Amino acid sequence: MKTTRRDFIKISTASAGGIAMTSPVINWMSNGKNDESELDEHKMKRYPTYCEVCFWKCAGWTYTNAEGKIKKIAGNSNDPHSNGRFCPRGTGGVGMYYDEDRLKTPLIRTGKPGSQTFREASWEEALDYIARGMQKIEKEHGPDCMALFTHGSGGKFLGHMLKAFGSNNIAAPSYAQCRGPREVAFFATYGSGVGSPEPTDIRDTKCLVLIGSHIGENMHNGQVQEMSDAIDKGATIITVDPRYSTAASKSKYWLPIKPATDIALLLAWTHVIIYEELYDKKYVEKYTFGFDELKEHVKNYTPEWAYGITTIKPDVIRKTAKEMANASPAVIVHPGRHVTWYGDDTQRLRAVAILNALLGSWGRRGGFYNPEGIHLPKFPAPKYPKIKRTWRDAFPGKYVLADLALASGMCDATIPTLDRDCSIKGWIVNGTNLISTLPDMQNTLTAISHLELLVVIDTMPMEITGYADVVLPECTYLERYDMLRTSKHRFPTIALRMPASEPLYNSKPDWWIAKELGNRLGLQDYFKYNDITELLDWQLKQVGSSLKEMQRIGVKKLNREFDDLYFQENEDVEFNTPTGKIELYSTDLEGEGFDPMPKYTAHPEPQEGFYRLIYGRAPMHTFSRTANNPNLTDLMDENTVWINPKVAKEWYLENNQYIWLQNQDGVVSTFPIKVRITERIRWDSVYMVHGFGHSNKKLSRAHGRGASDSELITNVMLDPIMGGTGMRGNFVTFLTEEPVRKEVKS
Ligand SMILES: Nc1nc2c(c(=O)[nH]1)N[C@H]1C(S)=C(S)[C@@H](COP(=O)(O)OP(=O)(O)OC[C@H]3O[C@@H](n4cnc5c(=O)[nH]c(N)nc54)[C@H](O)[C@@H]3O)O[C@H]1N2
Ligand SMILES: Nc1nc2c(c(=O)[nH]1)N[C@H]1C(S)=C(S)[C@@H](COP(=O)(O)OP(=O)(O)OC[C@H]3O[C@@H](n4cnc5c(=O)[nH]c(N)nc54)[C@H](O)[C@@H]3O)O[C@H]1N2
Ligand code: SF4
Ligand SMILES: [Mo]
Numbered sequence: 001m002k003t004t005r006r007d008f009i010k011i012s013t014a015s016a017g018g019i020a021m022t023s024p025v026i027n028w029m030s031n032g033k034n035d036e037s038e039l040d041e042h043k044m045k046r047y048p049t050y051c052e053v054c055f056w057k058c059a060g061w062t063y064t065n066a067e068g069k070i071k072k073i074a075g076n077s078n079d080p081h082s083n084g085r086f087c088p089r090g091t092g093g094v095g096m097y098y099d100e101d102r103l104k105t106p107l108i109r110t111g112k113p114g115s116q117t118f119r120e121a122s123w124e125e126a127l128d129y130i131a132r133g134m135q136k137i138e139k140e141h142g143p144d145c146m147a148l149f150t151h152g153s154g155g156k157f158l159g160h161m162l163k164a165f166g167s168n169n170i171a172a173p174s175y176a177q178c179r180g181p182r183e184v185a186f187f188a189t190y191g192s193g194v195g196s197p198e199p200t201d202i203r204d205t206k207c208l209v210l211i212g213s214h215i216g217e218n219m220h221n222g223q224v225q226e227m228s229d230a231i232d233k234g235a236t237i238i239t240v241d242p243r244y245s246t247a248a249s250k251s252k253y254w255l256p257i258k259p260a261t262d263i264a265l266l267l268a269w270t271h272v273i274i275y276e277e278l279y280d281k282k283y284v285e286k287y288t289f290g291f292d293e294l295k296e297h298v299k300n301y302t303p304e305w306a307y308g309i310t311t312i313k314p315d316v317i318r319k320t321a322k323e324m325a326n327a328s329p330a331v332i333v334h335p336g337r338h339v340t341w342y343g344d345d346t347q348r349l350r351a352v353a354i355l356n357a358l359l360g361s362w363g364r365r366g367g368f369y370n371p372e373g374i375h376l377p378k379f380p381a382p383k384y385p386k387i388k389r390t391w392r393d394a395f396p397g398k399y400v401l402a403d404l405a406l407a408s409g410m411c412d413a414t415i416p417t418l419d420r421d422c423s424i425k426g427w428i429v430n431g432t433n434l435i436s437t438l439p440d441m442q443n444t445l446t447a448i449s450h451l452e453l454l455v456v457i458d459t460m461p462m463e464i465t466g467y468a469d470v471v472l473p474e475c476t477y478l479e480r481y482d483m484l485r486t487s488k489h490r491f492p493t494i495a496l497r498m499p500a501s502e503p504l505y506n507s508k509p510d511w512w513i514a515k516e517l518g519n520r521l522g523l524q525d526y527f528k529y530n531d532i533t534e535l536l537d538w539q540l541k542q543v544g545s546s547l548k549e550m551q552r553i554g555v556k557k558l559n560r561e562f563d564d565l566y567f568q569e570n571e572d573v574e575f576n577t578p579t580g581k582i583e584l585y586s587t588d589l590e591g592e593g594f595d596p597m598p599k600y601t602a603h604p605e606p607q608e609g610f611y612r613l614i615y616g617r618a619p620m621h622t623f624s625r626t627a628n629n630p631n632l633t634d635l636m637d638e639n640t641v642w643i644n645p646k647v648a649k650e651w652y653l654e655n656n657q658y659i660w661l662q663n664q665d666g667v668v669s670t671f672p673i674k675v676r677i678t679e680r681i682r683w684d685s686v687y688m689v690h691g692f693g694h695s696n697k698k699l700s701r702a703h704g705r706g707a708s709d710s711e712l713i714t715n716v717m718l719d720p721i722m723g724g725t726g727m728r729g730n731f732v733t734f735l736t737e738e739p740v741r742k743e744v745k746s
Contacts, residue, residue, distance in 0.1 A: 142389070146425070198223065200335075205366040218616070258309070289577075715730050
């Protein structure tokens with residue numbers, strides 16, 4: 001009997017203990033509505049922006065009232081990232097501007113690292129201090145011993161400054177801690193990475209397979225909207241997650257997989273699709289390389305074999321494989337985004353890429369489309385000096401397939417070893433709270449202890465700012481211009497961010513900081529504009545627009561150069577791989593000494609009394625950056641630890657009781673966390689939302705609220721292919737009383 005989606009939701013909800021599912025997927029969009037009539041009615045003005053609360057970069061408008069005060073933010077209806085609607089976090093972005101705990105003026109450290117004791121300084125003094133520190137490092141060790149960690153828009157200016165200075169050590173945590181394995185796997189398979197926003201044609205799909213991607217809690221705006229539309233149009237959702245996620249509650253099939261075993265499921269699906277001849281024969285024959293090898297490779301990976309590993313029943317594996325094939329090519333096995341889980345992540349994502357190829361979804365409507373962006377010419381500047389060394393030299397012969405720098409790699413390259421002739425000596429950290437972003441916090445602290453200079457540019461006092469020699473307060477995205485947004489989508493767009501207010505306090509934008517530092521380092525020729533508006537206007541005029549036009553419209557839609565959103569029927573396509581084909585058998589991986597086709601290997605299991613620590617997102621927060629936001633703490637002000645009722649009973653735990661978590665290496669959470677007993681999590685795992693448990697006392701709303709997953713992630717499962725840091729190989733047990741601690745953290 002065919003169950004309808006509605007039936008399934010009812011059934012699943014009942015089996016999950018009768019929990020009413022309030023659905024962010026459906027209900028979140030109302031508050032950020034964009035109403036132009038208000039402009040006249042309330043004498044409001046609006047300024048274009050794109051959101052910085054997460055990295056989906058939705059374009060919208062910041063509204064100010066008659067007194068010029070920022071009142072609200074809403075979407076720009078011409079923007080394909082937001083379609084005119086912001087998510088709750090984007091709407092709450094105003095709270096970043098009004099947060100009274102913001103960094104207000106430059107600070108120079110007076111006390112011990114981490115102690116948060118600083119004195120106030122002028123911009124002149126702080127920038128002079130940094131320039132002196134950088135020049136000392138340049139003289140004694142070389143300019144390539146400086147590094148930039150950055151996440152967010154302003155990093156482009158600082159990156160330009162650092163390259164002009166002579167270093168290419170520039171990394172974002174969105175690679176080795178997030179989507180790096182996915183990019184490498186898709187590149188090896190299709191000769192093209194996935195990128196952001198993901199070119200998944202969700203709105204036209206007939207079947208969406210989510211492997212851990214918890215869309216709906218992961219609130220990437222356009223993607224959530226498209227999933228909602230696809231559900232309304234009757235698409236089948238298949239969710240593989242050890243937790244009954246919001247997405248699972250919208251799914252026809254929820255596969256509560258045993259964590260760390262997804263490769264086995266993917267191989268079994270591949271087996272069924274090949275041996276039951278469900279694959280897209282024409283597509284596979286025309287476009288792929290290595291089908292016979294793959295067929296032989298998956299011969300014994302039957303659903304019965306996978307059942308013993310994944311706990312997913314063979315008939316469910318067969319049925320779901322058929323659902324995908326029935327929808328082919330309008331099917332998406334979603335590549336996910338934060339994929340650094342168990343260290344074999346590139347291979348897991350290869351299995352995902354291969355499955356999509358067998359189903360013929362790459363380049364097809366309802367599968368993956370071919371995105372297009374616009375390339376803006378760079379503002380004239382001299383060539384960068386030649387770089388002698390990079391972080392890669394610290395890892396000879398390793399991670400050659402990583403196409404971007406590893407934040408974790410640069411951190412490791414800061415810790416001196418006998419066999420390295422130079423380590424990194426200075427860090428500029430912009431918009432990334434490295435202490436809670438990189439796994440193995442102790443390792444990050446060790447690296448910091450070896451630094452000669454640590455500069456942190458942030459909007460808020462965070463864990464990382466405590467360790468800085470100099471703290472520079474950036475103004476929020478609502479108070480500044482930034483680089484133009486040119487990300488790819490179904491059609492190219494340009495989006496402008498401009499200030500809706502003067503910077504509050506004594507804060508400044510990154511473009512100004514980079515230019516001022518550049519001037520002090522003798523790099524004036526690289527910054528030959530007086531103001532960023534000059535640079536933006538010049539760039540826009542090269543492509544037939546202007547700053548004036550963009551200030552009025554915010555988002556400019558452009559036409560695609562070619563009609564190639566999807567492959568044409570029978571089109572000859574040359575893929576950017578060594579064989580020119582979609583490589584089911586990867587010659588690149590083989591060439592580097594790795595398995596050319598994914599294999600399943602078992603991962604360690606929790607010992608008696610321990611549970612696997614898994615983590616994810618909440619719809620109203622972004623990582624650790626929003627935990628103090630007054631608007632968003634109103635919606636959620638601490639995280640909870642999800643525990644299965646069976647486990648709770650064994651431990652005599654009760655709902656809302658505060659407990660401490662202790663991991664396999666004896667690390668105990670600094671703060672206690674509230675228990676949430678729920679059927680929605682498997683008995684072998686516990687779940688919590690990342691980004692809470694802040695230790696910085698200057699965060700008046702976030703300090704000590706909830707626990708930090710990051711401090712419990714001491715076991716890092718490194719991906720040998722590209723250096724991604726697998727973070728889900730950690731296990732925790734429960735302490736109902738606070739243990740006596742040797743050292744009290746400040
Ligand atoms: N609201 C909100 N949205 C966000 C963000 C945010 O901070 N807040 N951040 C954005 C960013 S940068 C990223 S990278 C994405 C991340 O979001 P996604 O890429 O969607 O998700 P992950 O963090 O990989 O996975 C979280 C899910 O994986 C499940 N899981 C845990 N272990 C396993 C396992 O072994 N197998 C399977 N199949 N599932 C498992 C968890 O139960 C959870 O539901 O979210 C983006 N969207
Ligand atoms: N334990 C654990 N670790 C993780 C993850 C996880 O789920 N669990 N997720 C991983 C993923 S997917 C990602 S993408 C990364 C994200 O890693 P990060 O981007 O480092 O995440 P945040 O914790 O939000 O830190 C952002 C910092 O930027 C500051 N900031 C905000 N706006 C601005 C601005 O306009 N200018 C400047 N200069 N600073 C600003 C914030 O105050 C904050 O200190 O974390 C990764 N690490
Ligand atoms: S998804 Fe939400 S938080 Fe992210 S950029 Fe868009 S509106 Fe902002
Ligand atoms: Mo991420």
